[in-house]
Amino acid sequence: MKIALNGASGFTGRLAVAELARRGIDAVLVGRDPERLRAAAAGTGFEVRIADIGDQDALRSAFGDVDAVVNTAGPFARLGAPVVRAAIAAEAHYVDTTGEQQYISDVFGAFASAAADAGVTIVPAMADDGGPSDFIGHLVGEAAGTVDVMTAALWYRDGGFSRGTLRSLDPDLLFDGALRYENGGWTTYAEPSRLSWRFPGAADAVRVGKAALPPVVTVPRHVPVRSMEGLLGGSFDQLTGGIEPAFIDSLPEGPDDAQRRQSKWTICVEAVTSAGRAAFGEVEGTDGYGKTAVIAVEAARRLVVNGANAGVLAPSQAFDPESFLGFLSGHGVRWLVTEG
Ligand SMILES: NC(=O)c1ccc[n+]([C@@H]2O[C@H](COP(=O)([O-])OP(=O)(O)OC[C@H]3O[C@@H](n4cnc5c(N)ncnc54)[C@H](OP(=O)(O)O)[C@@H]3O)[C@@H](O)[C@H]2O)c1
Structure with a gap:
């Protein structure tokens, strides 16, 4: 199995390089x-291939002999x-680490038939x-039966964001432009259904706002x-107006190792049926960036080894949710589904 890691020089x-090794x-x-890539490859023996994202031919040829x-x-x-597009042209499977809701939606629309x-x-x-929330959402849906209203709430704390994450947070899309699913399609909307959420382990209800x-x-x-x-938990007042690119450039590349490892993330999903029956799910872990590397590498490995339907798939359509969450349990991720 050979996997291409695009963006290997980033935080x-x-x-992900360390996880692959x-x-x-x-x-x-x-x-x-080349210099940043060689530094990223140091000590691994991994081959380095140069391709700017603006150069489609170079990208496709860099992916020419890889499985994913x-x-x-x-x-x-x-x-x-x-x-x-280059992965599809090279006939390689593809996973990414995005959290950008509109982009995810666009990938389904743009690439389903080509893939x-x-x-x-x-x-x-x-x-x-994206991975754990989709898996827990699937299991909560199964536990509830026919779901009327589903709500997902995410809470990051005790960590910090990388420059790449801050550059990817478009406040217009993340807050006002957040999409809600409603009767068979996705739309923007005015107000969230609630303003606070009881996350497991939190002493008090946490303030939440609508989020993509x-x-x-x-x-x-x-x-x-x-x-x-x-819904996104915590205070995001500093983000709503956008962050000056020059300020982001002045920040460290990301949290240091200790900060990164102590950061925590919790995702809750609640499903309520039209009969008023509820099911809940929670999944939580530490070191969001480290877990992202573990999740993306395992996803690519599973696509190559186990296969999945061709096309653009949601995580739970490509992988067995319980099996993938079980794998993450081995990395300290805790998850639970209960019926109310
Ligand atoms: N949703 C989540 O939970 C989650 C978790 C982790 C990461 N992420 C996302 O993952 C992304 C990366 O984050 P990060 O912190 O790793 O960012 P980063 O450190 O800025 O890394 C960005 C990478 O993209 C490469 N790049 C930028 N422009 C390029 C171009 N034109 N051609 C080729 N490569 C180019 C950079 O190459 P150079 O080194 O040459 O600049 C670098 O390798 C962000 O969008 C972030 O939001 C999301």
Whole structure:
């Protein structure tokens, strides 16, 4: 098995390099900057291939002999589509680490038939938010039966964001432009259904706001729901007006190792049936960036080893949700589904 890692020189990319090496998976590291790529490859023996995302031929040839592509180069709204296109042209499976809801939705719209024709599987959003939230959403949906209203809530804390994440947070899309699923389609909407959420382990209810979460555009593809929305916990006042690019450039590349490892993430999903029956799911872990690397590499490995239907798939359409969450349990991720 050979996996291409595009964006290997970035903060998340380098964690994925370490994970590929730890798993003993043969990889080629792809990016635009030879020096940064060689530094990322140091000590691994991985081959380095130079391709700017603006150069479609170079990308396709960099992916020419690989079984799957892991893409960690964001912002995905700007950089993602050419990489998906090149993976399809090279007949390689594809996963990425995006959390950008509109981009995920666009990938389904733009690439479903090309991926099916090429016989490859494309799974966007295999990061610490998109993968686990989709899996737990699937299991909660199964527990509830026919779901009327599903709500996903995400809470990050005690960590910090990488420059790449801050560059990918478009406040217009993340907050006002958040999509909700409603009667068979996705639309923007005015107000969230609630303003606080009781996350497990939190002493008090946490303030939440409407947010463009990945599961809202993936879960309704495999769980029959009438309505679904996403909520983000915590205070995001500094983000709502956007962050000056020059300020982001002045920040460190990402949290240091200690900060990164102590960061925590929790995802809750609630499903209520029209009869008023409820089911709940929670999944939580630490080290969101480290877990993202683990999730993306395992997803690519599973696509190559186990296969999945060709096309663009939600995580739970490509992988067995219980099996993938079980794998993550081995990395300290805790998850639970209960019926109320
Ligand atoms: N949803 C989640 O939970 C989650 C978790 C982790 C990461 N992410 C997402 O993953 C993405 C990466 O984050 P990060 O912190 O790793 O960012 P980063 O450190 O800025 O890395 C970005 C990568 O993209 C590469 N790149 C940028 N423009 C390119 C171009 N024109 N051609 C080729 N390569 C190019 C960079 O190459 P250079 O080194 O040459 O600049 C670098 O390797 C972000 O969108 C982030 O939001 C999401």
